[in-house]
Amino acid sequence: MSDSITKIGFIFIVYLFVVILTYFVISAPVEMIFDSFDDSDFGDAEDEMDLYMGTYRSAFTIAMALFLSIPLTYLVTKIFSREPDYHRYRRF
Numbered sequence: 617m618s619d620s621i622t623k624i625g626f627i628f629i630v631y632l633f634v635v636i637l638t639y640f641v642i643s644a645p646v647e648m649i650f651d652s653f654d655d656s657d658f659g660d661a662e663d664e665m666d667l668y669m670g671t672y673r674s675a676f677t678i679a680m681a682l683f684l685s686i687p688l689t690y691l692v693t694k695i696f697s698r699e700p701d702y703h704r705y706r707r708f
Contacts, residue, residue, distance in 0.1 A: 621695055628691045635684050646676055 654669050 624691060624694055628687060631687050632684070635680075639680050643676075643680075647673075650676075 650669060650673055653665060656665075658665055
């Protein structure tokens with residue numbers, strides 16, 4: 617695959633914009649859902665909800681960070697995996 621670094625960088629910038637936009641669009645409704653669960657009265661399960669609600673919020677943040685880091689890892693790997701072309705220096 618002979619993609620140029622410029623093309624890969626442009627695709628990553630577009631992807632980064634989409635991920636950030638998605639996070640800002642999705643995070644507010646997800647936070648409202650978490651807040652509604654946090655404010656609900658679950659009776660005996662109230663302690664468990666208080667205990668795990670922070671974990672659920674952290675899991676959402678980690679999932680969004682992983683959603684961003686996978687293409688970032690691909691970009692760095694693709695850029696640094698290019699090997700120089702020694703064929704033009706050989707004499708036949």
